[in-house]
Amino acid sequence: MRISRRDLLKGAAVAGATTALAGTASAREAVEPRPQAVGMLFDATLCVGCRACQSACKRANKLPVDLETGETGGQYDAPRDLNSSTKNVIKAVEAANGPTYMKQQCMHCVDPSCVSVCMMGALHKEGEGKKKLPGERAGSGIVVYDKNTCVGCRYCQIGCAFNVPKFEWFDAFPLIVKCELCRHRADPKQEGLLSIANPACCEVCPREAVVYGRREELLAEAKRRIAASPARYQQHVYGEKEGGGTQVLYLAPAGVSFTQLGLPELPDRSQASFSESVSHAPYLHGVTPVALYLGMAALIARNRKREEAAEHREEGK
Amino acid sequence: MNDMGSEVLGLETKGVSRRDFIKVCTTAAAAVGLPAWAGEKMAENVAKGRKPSVIWLHFQECTGCTESLLRTSHPDVGALILDLVSVDYHETLFAAAGRQIEEALEKALHENEGKFVLVVEGAIPEKDGGIYCQVGGKKAIDTLNAVAAKAGAIIAIGSCASWGGVPSAAPNPTGATGAPQILKGKTVVTLPGCPANPYNLLGTVLQYATFGTLPALDDLGRPKFAYGRVIHEDCQRRPHFDAGRFAQAFGDEGHRNGYCLYKLGCKGPQTHANCSLLDFCEVPGAWPVGIGHPCVGCTEQGVGFTVPIYTNLPVQNPTAPMAYPAIHPDHTVLGKSALAVGVGSAVVGAIVGAGVVATRKISADSEKTEGKE
């Protein structure tokens, strides 16, 4: 018995049903910034690279030192990059007139990839997860980590365009480590922003190069600064739209691009929105798998009956 | 009124002006972290004749602490401290000797019971019942216990009295011990150092005399005003450390240029003291790092006289140097193990090779059978 063209087409239709529907189903809606979302604004023209924020972050989050031995034998707590003992790091890029400093930490995306991919919501927007940590309140938009539902699959590391979540590679019981905007330092007795979070880095910055506040206000402030001294800045606030928007915003000096600062060029549509649209579409809210299953079960059962009938006939001969 | 202080004390005759006198009191007050008016109040108290009684006991030591106290200058702190306080018993300074001086001790104990300040200098031997240090036939440990029982405040000056110091260095043949370990349960202010900075003593004593209080202490009894931070944090050579500029050997170019002495064995990163902030005997730079020698860690138990002088220690509370990582720092793993690369390639090669060889062989066999058919 040969496989006829009809058979092939039939098979292809069934097997490809899921993917063929991809184009027709509607895309997942974009996530808008939460109105009360908090974040930070980093102004690279103000940072002098004193690294007070780096040390303050380690103290505030009780992070171990990341010892580096210099060429001359001295040992320093000098993290080279974000890592499992560093949630905040100051880097430098050499520009025409001296170095420009760059502060790197979690961007607290408006529509984070890490949250989209996390299997059981260990990483989730504060107050919006299926399982809540003590003291979580919805609306801050802070991406928090719950070690109790994390299996350590590290898909968040694959998904994050900023390479922020870090893994404790040299630990038998490792955690994912990333900035949670010092949510643990929030003071519920306070009014306003400090009752939500209280980032140590913003508290210690001697030049207010990084400031904490509501995302909306920070965005307005960033735009005000650009408007006030257009020659000083890149005419763009990084994080307003990139990857669906981030809650940590960046200003770069004129002459230094955001890519030079290590911030990737991202489309306005978040990766999460793209990926979820593509992979969810064929499922049609779970209808497709159920329908496919029932259809196939019926087909297989029918095939079997026919074959059994044929066998009986054969035996009868 | 104008000459109140100096008149009462007769300091003018010693070449010390009232102005100098107030200045020392104010410096002492500032050292303890008190405001300027406290210095004046101290001076006033002293002028009124309310001088604290001090009993000074010597045990296993070199008398270096006393010596450095006496060698101060600009103005003569030694003279001042002896006039600011009423030293009722001090074996080095007393002209008297023998029974006469022991009687003075008994007298002072009796007269100022519960009020006097006991200053202990030197370690106390504990081994073999404490027989290795005896004064006037009495064992050091007994004298200390007896005097401390009646003291208003106890200060251990120098590393020997604070935690054992040089006499306790290995193998510690006499079982030398610091005063706090002997006087368990009592508050003992420790002023470790070899020798201790006289201003730290003066400040502590004057605060006690004037206000009846002791400065804030850490859990080793050290006044926080002087021992709250490690030397490294306030070191004058710190910028060289941060920039990674280290003297590599004594007398080399870096050493002559005043580079950081960490590599030569500086104990500053783990030694709690204010040497880098408060000049010794008011002589600028008169401390090891100031003269180009690494800190030996004399104040710190477990460091001074324990870790070899030219061995350096890890940094407590390290902070970053003035060098920044690049935006995309190096994290490469390739090239670390040629073996891994070899084995990995070998596995891939073996799979491909096996596939090719098997295909060829089966093809050839198959062709043969085909031919037969």
Place this chain on the structure above:
Amino acid sequence: MSAHDHPKAIGGSLLDRSMLVLLALFGVAAVVMAYRFFAGVGPVSNMTDGFTWGIWEPVNVVVFTGIGAGAYSVGLLCYLLNKGQYHGLVRPAVLVGAIAYTLGGSSIMIALGRYWNSYLLPWIPWWNLSSALLEVAICVIVYVTVLWIEVLPSILDGAAASRSPRWAAIGKTWGPRLAKAMPYIIALAILLPTMHQSSLGGLMLIAGPKIHPLWHTALLPTLFLVSCLSMGFGAVVALVTILNLTWNAKHDPKLFADMSKVNAGMLLFYVVLRVADVVWSGKLRFLALDFPTLLFVAELALFLAPALMFLSPRVQRNKGRMFGAALLAVAAGAAYRVDAYLTMYRPAGWTADGKPIAAGWNYWPSLGETIVTVGMAAVGVALFIFVSRKFPVVVVEDVRDEHTHVGSGPAKAAASR
């Protein structure tokens, strides 16, 4: 030739030399794995925060399950398209599938940092339905179970033929019961791989900027699904050829030629999709004289070569050439998968004109990682040999029916269904 040849336990010595070698390889891997549980993933691997999945995910999971997709491809042909003549291939394919998926799942447990929390995965209220990996995880867990249930008929057949009356009773009662439930299990066995094999491609959708534009496309799920079928068909042909040479398994060139024509269709479909997608989404501009383009062309060639070979009568006649083509089909799928997951993955992404942004990270599997992957593959082969020797899995040529008629009736029907 009848469609109802009966599988037979191969028998023979269990601990021969090749088995000992395989077990030794696994033993070394087991030591590395044990060490990983005490010291963490870092000391045994070259995985970093940049290349966080190393080879364990792209090879042990994605490629192994691609090979294991033989069960899926043959199942599709045999049950859905009702091509009864493929029944003889079902048992070996299903066994390979069960083993490959089990190994993939076990590799994941070793790679997971916080593996002890994975017992929470079945807890539905915490499921994040937007996570492709969750779908893969749940599907794979269920599918492994389903696959082993599909292997059960072989075991029950073996039991029914057993000399021990108790075993025989178990085989004779449970065989027919299982046979009745089989259509519903088989439907699941086809639905699940359709879902998770496409999701394996969907996994990389989120990594958008990090995957080279020639590999990152909305068609990733489709391409993974198609390539798993081509890998599966190829794997079955290669497997049965090897079984034919070692254990004299039944090798029907006609059947293989037919199946391989289907495979050629799959491979060509993949090539058409891939090229059309690149043209359609205006990615032709990324083609240049550079490594990504070279790899892209090499991949397409790897897919095209076996497709053309399968269609050529000269190849169809020759067992060895068919075998080579089948291997190429497997290699094509494996290469595509590893490239999409690892080779074309850059932590800092790619520039607008398709050049990698130097992120300071690079990767090559460490000795430990390679050992674990090789050890896993070795224990898979060992398991296959063990089960086929002990239980009726492989259909052997030139064996008269009366020899193997032990598990006839319901159990046999279950096996072939």
